[in-house]
Amino acid sequence: MPEIKVNDLTHTFGKGSPNALTVLEGIDLTFETGSFNTIIGTSGCGKSTLLKMMAGLFDPSDGEMTLDGTVIKGTDRRRGMVFQQDAVFPWMTVAKNISYGPRLRGASKSDQREIETKWAKMVGLTGFEDRWPRELSGGMRKRVDIGRVYANDPDVLLMDEPFGALDAQTKERMQSDLLETWSTTKKTVVFVTHDIEEAIFLSDNIIVLSSRPGRVHHIEKVTLPRPRSNEMRLTEEFLEIKRRLWGMLDH
Ligand SMILES: Nc1ncnc2c1ncn2[C@@H]1O[C@H](COP(=O)(O)OP(=O)(O)OP(=O)(O)O)[C@@H](O)[C@H]1O
Ligand SMILES: [Mg+2]
Structure with missing residues (x-):
């Protein structure tokens, strides 16, 4: 059964006002x-x-989205989101940020410790668990954000340019780690990026939106075998997809 469906969705900010702006149109x-x-x-x-x-x-403003056939209304911990802007809580340490969701749901102290250790390691922040967000770099804060969403264990992972602020090496490592986690948990992921190579490396499907108002311009099915390795980035098949997608984006 398809997990998320977007049915003839259009969104206009300030619909009916003189400043109305249609941002998305007819998305299926x-x-x-x-x-x-x-x-x-x-x-x-x-x-x-x-x-x-x-x-x-x-x-x-028009159309709808469903999850397992039920119209999406309001937030739910089944759908976890990593925002484009970092959203760490400045008044909590790295560890407390990471275990925020499980703590709210009443996880025991020892479970919280375990979650903090596991996800701090996954996002490369081992040794920084007791630091405050203000003591971290922008990229490290972003990784706290990601750790907090992973630790919440949603069924659907929505990630808005999560690795945009990271250096090339950290980014590649985070991409591989994300794929490893995804392959064991099989969450449904919807990921946004400006980086075509990142999109190909990670995805089963790449949705290319046209300029505003965004419509679905093309869906690229990526059939590169899994598990994906960094060497695949240099294969002819990979580069051909990259060239094709590059040509589709407005520069
Ligand atoms: N709350 C809002 N009210 C009015 N207009 C908005 C609002 N949020 C976004 N917009 C407008 O909607 C358009 C799309 O914004 P959005 O943030 O979805 O773009 P994006 O594709 O994520 O861009 P980027 O790649 O720069 O992150 C922009 O023109 C933006 O100004
Ligand atoms: Mg954006």
């Missing part, structure tokens, strides 16, 4: 259970808007 998409999907498109085409509506932060 299906994200199968356990698939890895990436949305690419030029700045301002509505990628973050689409993701926020999937998270349930606001409703589309």
